[in-house]
Structure formats: structure tokens, C-alpha cells
Amino acid sequence: MTLAEHHPTIPAEVSRTLGARLHGWAVTVDHKRLGIMYVCFGLIFFVIAGIEGAMMRAQLAQAAGKVVDPATFNQLFTMHGTTMVFLVGMPMLLGMANYLIPLMIGARDMAFPRLNAFGLWLFVFGAILLYYSYIGAQGLYGTSAAPDVGWFAYAPLTNRTFSPGNSTDYWILGIMVSGFGSITTAINLLATILVMRCPGMTLMRLPLMAWMMLVVSVLVIIAIPVLTGAQIMLLLDRSLGMHFFDTQNGGSSVLWQHLFWFFGHPEVYILVLPAFGFFSEVIPVFSRKVIFGYPLMVAATVAIGFISLGVWAHHMFAIGMSPALNAFFAASTLLISIPTGIKIFNWMGTMIGGQIIFATPMLFASAFLGIFTFGGLTGIMLAVVPFTWQLSDSYFVVGHFHYVLFGGTIFGIFSGLFYWFPKATGRMLSERLGKWFFWLLFIGFNLTFFPMHVSGILGMPRRVYMYQPDRGLELWNMLSSIGVIIQAMGISLFVLNVLISLRKGKVAGNDPWNAWTLEWATTSPPPEWNFDQVPTVGSARPLWDIKNPTDPDSNHEGIS
Amino acid sequence: MSTLTKPAPACDVWRPSRGKIGMICLITAESCIFLTFVVAYLFYIGKSATGPQPAQVLELGLVILNSIALISSSFTAVAAVRLLEGGNQGKCWLWLAITIALGAFFVGGTIYEWSGLMRDHALYPTTNLFGTTFYSLVGLHLFHVIVGLILLSTVLAMGLLGWVKPRHAPAFDLLSWYWHFVDAVWIVVFVTVYVIGR
Numbered sequence: 001m002t003l004a005e006h007h008p009t010i011p012a013e014v015s016r017t018l019g020a021r022l023h024g025w026a027v028t029v030d031h032k033r034l035g036i037m038y039v040c041f042g043l044i045f046f047v048i049a050g051i052e053g054a055m056m057r058a059q060l061a062q063a064a065g066k067v068v069d070p071a072t073f074n075q076l077f078t079m080h081g082t083t084m085v086f087l088v089g090m091p092m093l094l095g096m097a098n099y100l101i102p103l104m105i106g107a108r109d110m111a112f113p114r115l116n117a118f119g120l121w122l123f124v125f126g127a128i129l130l131y132y133s134y135i136g137a138q139g140l141y142g143t144s145a146a147p148d149v150g151w152f153a154y155a156p157l158t159n160r161t162f163s164p165g166n167s168t169d170y171w172i173l174g175i176m177v178s179g180f181g182s183i184t185t186a187i188n189l190l191a192t193i194l195v196m197r198c199p200g201m202t203l204m205r206l207p208l209m210a211w212m213m214l215v216v217s218v219l220v221i222i223a224i225p226v227l228t229g230a231q232i233m234l235l236l237d238r239s240l241g242m243h244f245f246d247t248q249n250g251g252s253s254v255l256w257q258h259l260f261w262f263f264g265h266p267e268v269y270i271l272v273l274p275a276f277g278f279f280s281e282v283i284p285v286f287s288r289k290v291i292f293g294y295p296l297m298v299a300a301t302v303a304i305g306f307i308s309l310g311v312w313a314h315h316m317f318a319i320g321m322s323p324a325l326n327a328f329f330a331a332s333t334l335l336i337s338i339p340t341g342i343k344i345f346n347w348m349g350t351m352i353g354g355q356i357i358f359a360t361p362m363l364f365a366s367a368f369l370g371i372f373t374f375g376g377l378t379g380i381m382l383a384v385v386p387f388t389w390q391l392s393d394s395y396f397v398v399g400h401f402h403y404v405l406f407g408g409t410i411f412g413i414f415s416g417l418f419y420w421f422p423k424a425t426g427r428m429l430s431e432r433l434g435k436w437f438f439w440l441l442f443i444g445f446n447l448t449f450f451p452m453h454v455s456g457i458l459g460m461p462r463r464v465y466m467y468q469p470d471r472g473l474e475l476w477n478m479l480s481s482i483g484v485i486i487q488a489m490g491i492s493l494f495v496l497n498v499l500i501s502l503r504k505g506k507v508a509g510n511d512p513w514n515a516w517t518l519e520w521a522t523t524s525p526p527p528e529w530n531f532d533q534v535p536t537v538g539s540a541r542p543l544w545d546i547k548n549p550t551d552p553d554s555n556h557e558g559i560s
Numbered sequence: 561m562s563t564l565t566k567p568a569p570a571c572d573v574w575r576p577s578r579g580k581i582g583m584i585c586l587i588t589a590e591s592c593i594f595l596t597f598v599v600a601y602l603f604y605i606g607k608s609a610t611g612p613q614p615a616q617v618l619e620l621g622l623v624i625l626n627s628i629a630l631i632s633s634s635f636t637a638v639a640a641v642r643l644l645e646g647g648n649q650g651k652c653w654l655w656l657a658i659t660i661a662l663g664a665f666f667v668g669g670t671i672y673e674w675s676g677l678m679r680d681h682a683l684y685p686t687t688n689l690f691g692t693t694f695y696s697l698v699g700l701h702l703f704h705v706i707v708g709l710i711l712l713s714t715v716l717a718m719g720l721l722g723w724v725k726p727r728h729a730p731a732f733d734l735l736s737w738y739w740h741f742v743d744a745v746w747i748v749v750f751v752t753v754y755v756i757g758r
Contacts, residue, residue: 111578187585195578221589229596242685242692250607250689
């Protein structure tokens with residue numbers, strides 16, 4: 001008999017020193033702790049990338065601004081984009097999946113727990129490599145600091161001649177290493193979802209989020225290696241003097257664009273599909289209705305995954321491809337709006353006739369429907385080749401992709417954080433602060449990014465550090481910059497909310513939202529082993545079956 | 561909670577092996593990296609401004625011998641897996657050793673070919689686009705062969721120490737999948753470099 005068994009009321013965490021507790025986090029293979037670390041690292045980088053964005057907006061608030069110099073501005077937009085995609089979006093989404101998927105499918109842990117820990121630390125190492133460039137990239141050349149070649153690092157800008165020093169090498173290695181981490185996590189998620197489901201959890205009873213993560217994982221293992229391959233080529237060019245993208249010796253800068261965007265466009269769906277998954281869990285619970293058209297949602301997800309592999313060159317309409325290629329990629333891009341539209345209608349169909357509860361997760365979900373549809377419509381506009389010729393590389397494009405990625409991914413992450421925070425910590429986030437946060441972020445977001453569409457149409461190119469006065473751009477840029485202040489106020493409220501709620505938040509209990517999926521069947525926070533006994537499910541909504549034993553969901557399966 | 565553990569209505573859950581799923585995913589991801597280099601190779605065929613060109617320097621004799629060695633090593637690997645499954649460890653190590661020897665022959669042959677290209681034809685990775693794409697594509701494959709050889713040698717060493725039992729056959733089988741993948745990629749590389757590119 002051990003000491004712990006004599007004092008079962010003292011949690012092991014409290015009795016240990018800080019060092020021992022940190023060591024426990026460093027060596028853990030528990031999917032929940034790894035997921036929490038992913039989310040925490042993601043939030044830290046979200047703040048860093050936000051500061052970078054705010055510095056750009058400070059520079060652009062007025063014509064001929066003098067806040068930062070041009071070279072710093074180039075580093076800011078490169079690091080902002082790279083950080084948001086690889087160090088915020090990827091870890092937050094994969095991390096939340098890491099935390100939730102085993103709980104949702106009734107598993108003890110991921111399929112490969114140690115590989116899971118390996119993936120997290122690869123991500124952390126990659127992130128450190130990228131940011132180490134600020135102090136280490138000068139190398140022997142004494143030039144350049146952080147990467148300044150844009151987040152898609154077009155050749156020949158990345159050539160040794162135009163990018164001396166080591167900043168681009170840090171960009172390559174940081175992203176490559178964190179990419180290896182993403183690939184291992186995707187492999188793990190695929191194996192977990194396919195193999196670790198509890199008895200009764202057939203594929204068509206999976207929570208929609210699990211379905212979306214399944215498709216996302218397939219996209220990750222197809223798309224990220226292509227970026228890795230292209231980055232290996234770039235690294236060989238830069239360090240061994242090869243000629244892949246060296247236009248002086250017959251290399252092609254267009255090849256880099258094709259390879260990068262073959263990764264880059266599926267990456268957009270890798271970033272947005274998990275958010276779709278969060279909304280597909282949140283919207284039914286807060287509408288008190290079953291998700292509308294479950295099989296169609298699954299089919300639309302798979303269709304989006306498939307089509308997203310064939311649209312990449314719509315990022316390249318301005319480089320002068322043949323009319324046939326332009327037509328193909330314009331058509332495939334328009335095609336992808338069909339399954340996306342199906343999803344939007346299904347979410348609305350879920351809400352129609354429901355008893356909607358506008359708690360904070362649902363506020364984000366409702367706002368997402370409008371914002372994402374708006375961003376999707378400007379996306380369809382940009383799929384039209386002549387329209388892109390006019391507006392390529394303008395602020396219209398910046399506005400468009402912030403509407404889909406901020407309004408989709410980031411709103412999804414916050415919706416999910418408010419929804420699952422009680423599960424992970426045992427305490428509710430404050431609804432009052434949460435609603436303030438939502439409205440500040442919503443207003444600030446629209447104030448920042450809607451005027452960008454206008455300044456873009458008026459001819460403002462992206463990635464320029466200043467603009468001349470008297471071009472009619474001042475008002476729109478000033479509005480965008482004011483929006484950032486409102487967003488920053490919102491984010492501060494969120495941080496405050498987390499800090500307060502962790503100590504004083506209302507105790508959540510197992511199932512604070514009266515939800516239906518398996519993660520709410522266990523305690524909040526769940527024990528290390530997740531479930532005391534392996535659950536067995538009889539329908540897609542196992543907790544409904546428990547709460548309504550006279551009318552279990554399995555009676556209605558196959559009708560939707 | 562207790563209601564969750566009651567027996568569910570009879571409903572079979574399709575549940576594949578996690579190792580197989582993991583290996584299939586790894587192979588898919590690796591294939592995409594190779595595909596990137598194959599596309600680059602095909603894209604740059606005939607675009608080298610200066611010589612040497614593939615038709616002038618690539619010789620088929622040695623590479624065909626090399627290919628035969630590597631492809632046969634897939635069959636010997638299958639034999640080794642089957643023998644371990646059947647509990648015949650002694651013969652398994654023999655066939656595994658033959659597999660490793662064939663793989664090592666391939667590595668040696670490639671090094672010989674490369675040194676010839678560099679010595680006799682002055683073809684280096686920096687020489688022209690052909691050198692760049694040739695050494696990187698074949699080199700990426702060679703790297704995978706070497707990784708496979710290290711893994712297979714580890715199994716052989718552990719086997720000779722008596723640590724590998726027939727119950728480890730599924731894991732060994734997965735390793736052989738990786739080895740088959742490396743062989744299959746070689747067929748693609750061979751067709752790309754020595755048939756289409758020449």
C-alpha cells in the first residue's frame with residue numbers, strides 16, 4: 001500500500017514542487033496535457049503575431065508614416081503571416097483536436113502517445129528556430145535579421161543574391177521542422193479516429209468534428225510534404241549552390257509558386273475545416289437541435305478536401321498562365337463553393353426552428369456564418385480571372401483572406417475555446433466578459449478588414465510600407481488602424497477572462513452545456529485515463545440516449 | 561456513466577490495425593515529397609543550358625544491375641517476414657542478411673556511379689539543372705535506402721541477440737512495407753531519370 005492511497009483527497013499536483021510539475025508537463029504523453037500546451041503556445045504566438053500586425057497598422061495609419069523603416073516592415077508582414085499560419089492556426093487547431101478527439105470517440109489516448117509528444121516538441125523547436133532568426137540570422141554576413149521574403153517566399157527573392165545572411169534559412173528550417181510535427185500529428189489523428197473508436201462508434205456516428213479532422217489529416221499528409229520538398233530544394237539552392245529556383249541558370253521561379261501553392265491552398269482548408277468542425281459541434285447544442293443533414297455534411301467535407309487539391313493556381317492568375325490553365329483553375333475554384341455552400345445552408349438549417357441560446361460560443365458561430373459567407377463571396381469574385389488581374393496583390397485580397405481566416409479559423413478557435421474551456425479546466429469562462437470580448441472583436445474585426453476591400457479597389461497594393469497622401473486612401477487606412485485598437489481591447493478582455501475564470505470561475509460540472517457528445521460524459525477536467533470504463537455508444541448522440549432513455553437517438557438513425 | 565457501458569445494439573465497428581494505418585500515412589506523406597522532386601525533374605528535362613546532358617553521361621548497364629539487386633531485396637524481405645511468422649528465426653536472419661546485402665550493393669553501386677559522373681564527366685550538383693535535379697532526386701532516394709538499411713540492420717542485430725520473437729512479426733512486416741515502398745519509388749525514379757529523361 002502506497003502513501004498516495006492513504007491520502008486520496010490530496011491531489012498529486014499540489015503536493016509536488018514547481019520543478020516536478022514542470023518536469024511532468026515536459027515528459028507527458030497525455031493527449032490532454034499536450035493539447036493544452038499546443039493551445040497555450042498558439043495563444044502566445046497569436047499575441048506576438050497580433051503585435052506584428054498592429055505595428056504594420058500603426059505604420060499605415062497615416063500617409064507616409066514613419067513608425068517603422070521599410071526593412072522592418074518587410075520583416076513584420078513576413079513574420080505576421082508565417083506566425084499566424086504555422087505557429088497559431090496549426091498548433092491551436094491540431095492541439096484542440098489532440099485534446100478532444102480521443103474524448104469524443106471514447107478512447108483512452110491517441111493511437112501513438114509518444115509520437116504525439118514528439119510532434120508537439122518538434123513544433124516548439126520549429127517555432128523557436130523561426131524566432132531565433134531575430135538574434136541569430138545575421139550569420140557571418142552582418143546583414144538581415146528576421147525573414148523578410150513574405151510568407152510565401154517567392155523566388156528569386158529567396159536567392160542568395162537577394163537574401164544574404166541566414167534569415168531565409170531560418171524561415172525554411174523553422175517551418176520544415178514544425179511541418180514534420182504537423183505530419184506526425186496528422187498520422188496520429190488518422191490512426192486514432194480509424195482505430196481507437198469505442199464500441200458502437202461507427203464512422204457515421206462520429207462527431208462531425210472528428211470527420212473534419214479526418215479529412216484535415218489527409219490534407220496535411222498530402223500538402224505539407226510538398227512544401228517540405230520545395231523547401232529542401234530551396235535549402236539546396238541556398239547552401240549547396242544548386243539551381244532549382246535560380247533563374248540565372250535556367251531555374252524557374254514559377255515552379256516554386258506551383259509547389260508552394262499546391263501546399264498553400266489545401267493549407268487554407270487545413271486551417272478552416274477544423275473550425276467548421278467546432279461550429280458543427282457548437283451550433284446544434286446551442287440551437288437545441290440535431291445537426292441538419294449529417295451525411296451531407298460528411299460528403300461536403302470530403303468533397304472540399306478533394307477539390308482543394310486542384311485549385312492551387314488561382315493564386316497565380318497574374319503570372320501569365322495559358323488560357324486553358326486559367327479556365328481550369330477558375331472553374332475548380334468556383335466548384336469548391338458548392339460543398340462550402342452546402343455546409344453554410346446545413347448550419348442555417350440547424351438553427352432554423354431551434355431554441356437558440358446566444359451564449360458566447362454561439363455568438364461566435366453566428367457571426368462566423370455571416371463573415372465567412374462574405375469572405376466566400378469575395379473569394380468567388382477573385383476566382384474570376386480578369387477580376388484577379390485587376391486586384392491581385394492589393395488590399396482587397398488582404399481583406400478577403402482575413403475575412404475567411406480570421407472570421408473562420410480564429411472565430412472558430414474562440415468559439416471552441418469558450419465551449420470546451422469548462423471541460424479542460426473544470427470552470428466556466430465568464431459569460432459577461434465573454435460577450436464584451438465577442439462584440440469588441442466583432443466590431444474591431446470588421447472595422448479593420450472591411451475598409452481594406454475599399455482601399456484595395458482604390459489601388460492600394462499589399463506589402464508596401466507607405467502610401468502617398470491625396471490618393472483617397474487615408475480614411476480607409478485610418479479606419480483599419482482604429483479597428484486594431486478595438487480588437488486589442490477585446491483580446492485583453494479574453495486574457496483577463498481566462499486568468500480570472502481559472503481561479504474564480506463558476507464550477508462547470510461534467511456537462512455544463514447540456515450537450516450530446518462523449519467528451520461531456522466524463523468529469524471536468526477528465527482524469528488522465530479519460531473514462532473509468534470504456535464507453536459503449538448506440539447512436540451519434542450518446543448523452544441524449546442517457547438523458548432520454550425512453551426515446552434514444554438510435555430509434556431515429558438513418559432518417560436524417 | 562454506467563449507462564454508457566451497457567452493451568450496445570450489435571453493431572460492428574470497422575477497426576484496422578493502427579500500425580498499418582500509421583505506415584500507410586507515412587508512405588503517403590513520403591510519396592508526396594518524392595512526387596515534388598519527380599515533378600521538378602520532369603519540369604527541367606532538357607532545360608540545362610550547358611552540358612553534360614543525360615544522354616551523354618548516364619549509362620544503363622550498372623544501373624540495371626543495381627535495380628535488379630534492389631528489386632530482388634523486396635522478395636528476400638518478404639521471405640524473411642514469412643519465416644519469422646512461421647517461427648523459423650534462423651533462416652529469417654539469413655534472408656534478412658541477404659536483403660541488407662542487396663541494399664548495400666545498391667548503395668555501393670550508386671556511389672560508384674556518382675563518382676564516375678563526377679570524375680569522368682565533371683557533373684556536379686552545381687554544374688547545371690541536370691546535375692541539380694539528378695543528384696537531388698537520386699540522392700533523396702538513396703537517403704531513404706540508407707535509412708531502411710539502418711532499420712533492417714537494427715532488426716538483424718536484435719535478432720542475432722535473440723530479442724526478436726515470432727510475435728514481433730507484425731512490426732517486422734510493417735518495416736518490410738517501408739522497404740517495399742523504397743523499392744517502388746526506385747522504379748518511378750528509374751523510369752523518370754533513365755527512361756524518360758534520357
